[in-house]
Every structure is written in C-alpha cells, then in structure tokens.
Amino acid sequence: xxxxxxxxxxxxxxxxxxxxxxxxxxxxxxxxxxxxxxxxxxxxxxxxxxxxxxxxxxxxxxxxxxxxxxxxxxxxxxxxxxx
Amino acid sequence: xxxxxxxxxxxxxxxxxxxxxxxxxxxxxxxxxxxxxxxxxxxxxxxxxxxxxxxxxxxxxxxxxxxxxxxxxxxxxxxxxxxxxxxxxxxxxxxxxxxxxxxxxxxxxxxxxxxxxxxxxxxxxxxxxxxxxxxxxxxxxxxxxxxxxxxxxxxxxxxxxxxxxxxxxxxxxxxxxxxxxxxxxxxxxxxxxxxxxxxxxxxxxxxxxxxxxxxxxxxxxxxxxxxxxxxxxxxxxxxxxxxxxxxxxxxxxxxxxxxxxxxxxxxxxxxxxxxxxxxxxxxxxxxxxxxxxxxxxxxxxxxxxxxxxxxxxxxxxxxxxxxxxxxxxxxxxxxxxxxxxxxxxxxxxxxxxxxxxxxxxxxxxxxxxxxxxxxxxxxxxxxxxxxxxxxxxxxxxxxxxxxxxxxxxxxxxxxxxxxxxxx
Numbered sequence: 001x002x003x004x005x006x007x008x009x010x011x012x013x014x015x016x017x018x019x020x021x022x023x024x025x026x027x028x029x030x031x032x033x034x035x036x037x038x039x040x041x042x043x044x045x046x047x048x049x050x051x052x053x054x055x056x057x058x059x060x061x062x063x064x065x066x067x068x069x070x071x072x073x074x075x076x077x078x079x080x081x082x083x
Numbered sequence: 084x085x086x087x088x089x090x091x092x093x094x095x096x097x098x099x100x101x102x103x104x105x106x107x108x109x110x111x112x113x114x115x116x117x118x119x120x121x122x123x124x125x126x127x128x129x130x131x132x133x134x135x136x137x138x139x140x141x142x143x144x145x146x147x148x149x150x151x152x153x154x155x156x157x158x159x160x161x162x163x164x165x166x167x168x169x170x171x172x173x174x175x176x177x178x179x180x181x182x183x184x185x186x187x188x189x190x191x192x193x194x195x196x197x198x199x200x201x202x203x204x205x206x207x208x209x210x211x212x213x214x215x216x217x218x219x220x221x222x223x224x225x226x227x228x229x230x231x232x233x234x235x236x237x238x239x240x241x242x243x244x245x246x247x248x249x250x251x252x253x254x255x256x257x258x259x260x261x262x263x264x265x266x267x268x269x270x271x272x273x274x275x276x277x278x279x280x281x282x283x284x285x286x287x288x289x290x291x292x293x294x295x296x297x298x299x300x301x302x303x304x305x306x307x308x309x310x311x312x313x314x315x316x317x318x319x320x321x322x323x324x325x326x327x328x329x330x331x332x333x334x335x336x337x338x339x340x341x342x343x344x345x346x347x348x349x350x351x352x353x354x355x356x357x358x359x360x361x362x363x364x365x366x367x368x369x370x371x372x373x374x375x376x377x378x379x380x381x382x383x384x385x386x387x388x389x390x391x392x393x394x395x396x397x398x399x400x401x402x403x404x405x406x407x408x409x410x411x412x413x414x415x416x417x418x419x420x421x422x423x424x425x426x427x428x429x430x431x432x433x434x435x436x437x438x439x440x441x442x443x444x445x446x447x448x449x450x451x452x453x454x455x456x457x458x459x460x461x462x463x464x465x466x467x468x469x470x471x472x473x474x475x476x477x478x479x480x481x482x483x484x485x486x487x488x489x490x491x492x493x494x495x496x497x498x499x500x501x502x503x504x505x506x
Binding site: 016017019020021023024025027028032033037038039041042043044045046047048049050051052053054056062067068069070 | 208438
C-alpha cells in the first residue's frame, strides 16, 4: 500500500514505509532508547505527540523530536552520539 | 526571514475543534490553521486518516481538506509579539502570524503519574502509544499492558489488538461502582458511546479488564520487562514488552495562559459564544474542559461562527453543546483519580524526567516556583508539561503565570522582533 523509502539509522540503511515518523523507524530498527537522560539513564518515547521531548535524536544534524518528524528519503538519524 | 502571514481568523490546532472552527469561519473569512503535527486531525484523528468506520471523522477530515483555509503544519507557537501578532517557528525559522480574531484549539495531552520504573523505555502513554502506532511504529506480537483511567484505555487496547499486539490486561483505577454507574448513565447521555463501548468490550473479550487496579512499579534494566500491579490488597507482577499508561487527559493551557485568558479549574473560562475573557480570543475543545471529539466539534463550530459574527449560526449549536457537556461531566466524575495514586513514586523516582529530579529533592518545597528555581524541576525542554501536572496532582502545587517562549525555540526565533509593516 505504502511505498518504501530508505533512510539511515546510525549509518545503517533501512527501508521504512513512506509516511512513517523517525520514532517509528527507530522502533523498526529495534532501538528502544534513542537517548540518555542528563544522568545517563536510557529513555524512549513517552507521549508520542510532541510534548515530552523524550524521543529526541539527531536528525540530519539537528536535535529533533522523532515522533513529530516524518521520514524523508535519505534522512540520517543518529542515536549513538556520532556526527 | 519569511514575510509575515496575515489572516482574518487564525486557528491554533488542527484537531476536531480547530477543524470545525476553521470550516465554519472559512465561509466568509481568510483562515489560517497552525499545528505542530505533520498533518491535520489532532491526536484523536492523528495523521489525517480517519479511524476505521468512524464516519464522523471521515466527514470532517474531508470537509477540512476541501475548505478554503491555509494549512500551516509543523509549526509551533513560541510567543506573542504584540496584540494580533504571534511568533511561530517552522523548521527552526521564525514566522510571524497576524490575525484579527484568534481561535485556540490546542487540545489536550495525557496526564502522566510517576511511579518507580516509569522512565524505562517502552513505558509510554496510552494515547501516546496509539499516536506512535498511527505514525508507523510496529506492535505486532508485542505483549502490551494498558493501565490508567478512562474509556480511552479500552479504545487504545482495541486499536492495539487490531494492529496485532497481544493485550492480556487493561487496568482501570476507578472503582467498579463508579464505572458501573457511568455505564448506566450512558443510554441517556450518549447512546452512541454505549454501543462503541460494547463493541470495544466485545473486541477485547479475551482481555482482562481489572477495575480498582493500578500499576505500582515497572521492572527492567534497559527497557520495561514486567509491571507490578495492585488491586485492593492483592499485588502481583505481569510480564510485558510495553506498558501503556494514561491517567486521563489535561488541557494544553500554555497559550491561553500566555495570552492572559482567565483560567478556572484547569480550563479556560469562555462565554456562550466560546469567547475567552480576552476579547477576540475564542477557545474551543479540550481546553475549555475535557469532553471528547463530539463536544470539541460543536465548540469549534460555535467559535468559528462567533469569530465571523454569525451569532445565530453559533447559537443553533448551543443545545447540542449542553448535551455533550453533560456527558463530559459524568465522565469526569466517574474517572476521578484516587488518592492512593499520589504516593506511587518513592524517594528515588524521577518526577521531572527532563532534569532527572527525584521526589526526595522536592520534599520540603511548598510551591512549584520555589521547587523549579532550586531543583530545575520543570525547567527542561518539555517546560513542565509532564511534571507540572504530576506535581499538581501529587503535591497540590498550583501553576503560576506562563512566560514566553512557551515552546523551545532556536536563537534565530528568539532574536526575532516584530516586523514594522511600514518598512
């Protein structure tokens, strides 16, 4: 039904259905904790609607809420601290 | 910087209330609709795809698509620059939006309650999980326990099951006699909802629905693996891949608060035409009191017609609104949160998830502002949107004035000054 697009997560190419958010793409890649908190505990999405900022990751070099960011072909998501 | 955009009526929020308001006002006025989300529909109709068999949603989303309005998605309201001018941010850049009349339809978010383990990955909001799945997150084969309060839990559980999740248990904190009384009121207040509830219950006939029951601890190291639950004196632990928790909804009052609208009992005060105490600023939907999509649509239409001076059209919806509000009040009474939930967190539970402020660090403070200044509770990126309502529920802290920026913004946006239009 949906066409697939290719993005990269931490350097690895992955196909996701068009229209998926970055948060959904991370879940498809089995990344449960895209970020660490200020004291270093693992965190993943909480509110799913752009309120809590727990799902933030580096997307094309910008720190963005993955739940509010729709995947575009070639998008690069990083959760590993590399740039 | 992008040129200022100007509208007769500017609507903030493209959920049911905002959609109805925009459709009503667009008959004679130029209308802009701003939303943070990538597509219209708000949370309940997230992604602009109507839930299966939801004819109301399908009709309104189609009407909105055909309406002559300017849709401004992926855009956050940051501050008010001056009367009639809002500063917004889109892709990190400032955009000025100018208006004659403003309709706020900012909707609601979930009430989260801190308990040990609630910061573990895969402990998510109930509505939050539904939103994530609508955005493409797979849950096939995942064991999901849904916990919290309100009829949303059943609709979320049924939705998850449709997406091939395994939902062994839904827990409702309200006592059975309140839920039963609410059920008995439904045929009179909202027969459609009763049928919907029966349909959910039938779809979930293999799922246990435990009343008088709530989560006490989430267990796991790098993600949730199990949850401990309490029902009366009984406690037990269940394995799960995902724990979805929602303890009701709370209105997003940051923007009306910033604009100076009078608030009462965690809702914006409006007159019968949905106008707030700030002339020319109308409010519709959840921010005038949690009431669901049908009430939001009605209030949205009233606000839209009122904003363009069509008072008769607006008044023709008053009776429907009164009926829908009675349902909202019954809902509110049935699913009020029990006192035991105030003490779910222990000393080491983070209350503020942005700044990792544990409960013991908040002991001794008697007000939100002092706690913020001394511990940074509520000072992180979410700006207290999660821990603010939690501390209000746990400690009874009242929330004071709202200050700009109401949303994290880039330096470019913060440095923006109003455009002088004679330039």
